[in-house]
Amino acid sequence: EAGVAQSPRYKIIEKRQSVAFWCNPISGHATLYWYQQILGQGPKLLIQFQNNGVVDDSQLPKDRFSAERLKGVDSTLKIQPAKLEDSAVYLCASSPGARDSPLHFGNGTRLTVT
Amino acid sequence: KQEVTQIPAALSVPEGENLVLNCSFTDSAIYNLQWFRQDPGKGLTSLLLIQSSQREQTSGRLNASLDKSSGRSTLYIAASQPGDSATYLCAALLWSGAGSYQLTFGKGTKLSVIP
Numbered sequence: 001e002a003g004v005a006q007s008p009r010y011k012i013i014e015k016r017q018s019v020a021f022w023c024n025p026i027s028g029h030a031t032l033y034w035y036q037q038i039l040g041q042g043p044k045l046l047i048q049f050q051n052n053g054v055v056d057d058s059q060l061p062k063d064r065f066s067a068e069r070l071k072g073v074d075s076t077l078k079i080q081p082a083k084l085e086d087s088a089v090y091l092c093a094s095s096p097g098a099r100d101s102p103l104h105f106g107n108g109t110r111l112t113v114t
Numbered sequence: 115k116q117e118v119t120q121i122p123a124a125l126s127v128p129e130g131e132n133l134v135l136n137c138s139f140t141d142s143a144i145y146n147l148q149w150f151r152q153d154p155g156k157g158l159t160s161l162l163l164i165q166s167s168q169r170e171q172t173s174g175r176l177n178a179s180l181d182k183s184s185g186r187s188t189l190y191i192a193a194s195q196p197g198d199s200a201t202y203l204c205a206a207l208l209w210s211g212a213g214s215y216q217l218t219f220g221k222g223t224k225l226s227v228i229p
Contacts, residue, residue: 004157042118042203042219043158056214091157099145099207099215100165105157 002026004106006092012112018080021109025073025094031055032069033103034077035091043091049075050097082113116141116208120220127194128228135189135223137204145207145215147187149178152201152222161202162189194227201225 005024013019025032030051035043046065048055051072060067064083069075079086089110093103117140127133137147146165150158162171162178164187170179177190187204203222210216 040221042205042221044219045216048214048216056210056216058210093158100163102148102160102163103158103217104160105150107155107157110155 004092004094004104006090006106006109008109009107010110010112012114013082015084015113016081018078019082019111020076020078021090021092021111023075023077023092023106025075025092026104028096029094029104030072030097031095032075033093033095034067034075035093037089037091037108039088046077046090079111082111084113087111087113116206116218118204118206118218118220120202120204120223122223123221124224124226126226126228129194129196131194131227132190132192133194133225135191135202135204135225137187137189137220139185139187139206139208139218141206141208142182142185143209144180144182145209147178147180148205148207148217149176149187149189150203150205152203158203191225194225196227196229199225199227 032049034046037043047057049069067077089108091108093105095101119138148163149161164180175192201222201224205217205219
């Protein structure tokens with residue numbers, strides 16, 4: 001089966017600019033996650049979707065971050081405006097939906113804010 | 115605040131050695147615990163998932179155990195190989211208090227297996 005696809009792989013922007021990341025989960029996976037992984041840290045959940053509804057966005061900085069999952073498939077994560085501390089790898093993951101199912105991760109987008 | 119801690123942060127072993135990676139978590143009301151592997155510049159690959167009702171899971175040379183009462187999990191790697199070199203992360207699925215279960219990750223243990 002095809003894995004979780006993410007693009008772009010790398011992005012360099014200046015602070016206060018905007019950026020968007022795209023994720024295509026494994027076909028049939030109802031649950032989609034966006035994680036932020038700062039260098040040397042474990043991933044931190046930003047937002048979780050079940051189909052096209054938000055399950056948990058309690059750790060999403062909503063003043064600058066937004067995410068959507070149209071038609072319950074692909075998802076985009078946007079940052080506007082970016083800050084230096086947003087430099088990180090943004091990982092998308094998907095699972096069939098059950099809590100007992102392991103997560104499948106994409107290779108991530110490495111964002112550098114200068 | 116739920117926390118997941120991994121010790122040591124880095125480990126270097128000679129090829130062929132058996133090794134144990136440690137993970138501890140603060141909340142005993144864990145739903146499951148997962149171990150992942152992360153290679154440089156890559157995403158995470160799921161290795162083992164242990165349900166809260168289970169004590170251990172095995173896959174090939176990997177064996178993961180879970181002790182809810184002490185808040186600990188271990189990942190045992192037998193007969194280590196250079197290809198095992200990677201960062202290993204554990205993650206506990208815990209009730210977030212925000213209406214859902216949330217996977218909380220440790221910072222990982224960076225393993226180097228020396229040929």
